Amino acid sequence: MFDEPEAVDLALARWEVATLTGRLRCVEDERDAAVRDRDRNRDLVLALLRSRPYRLGRTLVDLARDPVRNGPSIAGRAARRLRRQAAIQSLPRPRAASVPARVYVAVGLSRAGSHELIRALRQRVLVDADHLPVVVTDQPALRGLQVPGVVLEYLPDPQTWSRHEPQARWESLLAGRIAQLCRDHRAVRTVVIDPRDPPTLARLLDNAA
Template sequence: MSDLSTKPELERMQWEIAALTGRMRSVELERDSWRARCDRLTEQRDGEREKSRRLRTSGSYRLGRALVSFARDPFGTSPRLVRGLARRLRPGVPVVPEQASRPPAAKRRPAHLYVALGLDHDGLRDFLVTVNQRLLVTPDHRPVVLTDDPAFALFRKLGVLMEYLPDRATWERHRPDRAWDDLLAERLAQLCRDHHTERTVVVDRLSPPSLADLLR
């Protein structure tokens, strides 16, 4: 009796460890991504510096400075400079219109990953309904639910993004050469990376969270 009562708790602890491992892998990948981005930004900075250097030595730049000088002090500008401006500013030269400023993009809500493994079909449906109720109260995140229910496609109409992972028994029956725990950790890392998740919640299959629990 004691062994039966502790088995679900051990499974939940394994999922939490796998979730933490996946999160750590995601952070490492994100770190490498930021390093690569910094390298690209450094290259772009050096390129912009070179463009700026070439621009300062170009005739267009000198013409622009002359225009600014003439606009600030038209009477103090030398006649030679005025004649040069007149030659450069011929009629018929198209004027490039100023690009319209784009409105700022709306801030995207962060994603929360719910690891809902081991729930039966009805339990998964009830949990998704609870998540939707949670968002109606406070729409502060985008839910991503990881499930091992092969019929999860029936719940797509609920508007929650679903991700699938085969359950342990099914996976070990078809792929005994690869540990299911490793698969879970890699899948969680991939989901954290793909959805930029801010929080990971492991759902207790024996006692799924209520609306009050999700609002805490």
């Protein structure tokens, strides 16, 4: 794919920038979603405070206050408990925890190198299923391949893309796809693979953190 080592280094630098750009877009989207969730939860609480059951509960608490002093404390605790339960039930339920994803940008690898990488990632999750590998590849031999425990995302290689879409930069395509994959799979890390030296199983295990 490349004739000179300098060309590989330059391409890797561009891919790393595009990958980082995509990851940052995903982080920004997550931040905006968190703000929307905060605002929605605040609106739910305000709506609860204005609701008829809440006002009725406050009225019952006020009516329960009499000279005996026993009724008010019991009624007050019950009313507060009911209000707390209603507030909790009104809030959206958190999503169940799942294994985080890690996006591997494996562009420019040979057919044999691509298959070796997929095999190593498959073995990696069999040894320690601490994440879901999501592999972005431009290797046609992997297109449509189903690998248990590994997600494969095919992109046309930069040369093919430039021939069909000469006005659109391939790095922009990569950044957009990375952002989408990070959103879809809640990826916590991105890794750009050097096509000259794809990682082995041993190196994948060493870089588990």
